[in-house]
Amino acid sequence: MLGGGPYLAYAIAGNAEIYTSTITNVNSFVEDREKRDINYGNEMSDDFSPFDLxxxxxxxxQIKKGWLLNFNxxxxxxxxxxxxxRVNEIKAINGAFQICLGYEF
Structure with a gap:
């Protein structure tokens, strides 16, 4: 089976877990971990635009009777x-790979 087509998406919620490591001097460093919500919008203070295309x-x-294996x-x-x-040529785009196992009944 082959398939394809466009998608349009709108983000409604998200969160991020950010890990940082800072070298404080030659022999030590500090690690930090922060969890926070992602802000969607088009202002400078926002993280991402909510729309994607x-x-x-x-x-x-189809592996056997009813079993399907998909790569998306x-x-x-x-x-x-x-x-x-958005300044100069700076861009951020989404990309995702999925492996799906399903049963058709």
């Missing part, structure tokens, strides 16, 4: 940086 690709195979790839084409952060 891209293409989906799918290759699938989604490639964003929209810049998801907030509009007020």
């Amino acid at each position: 891209g293409l989906n690709f799918l290759v699938g195979y 790839y989604s490639q964003g084409i929209a810049n998801i940086l907030p509009k007020k952060q």
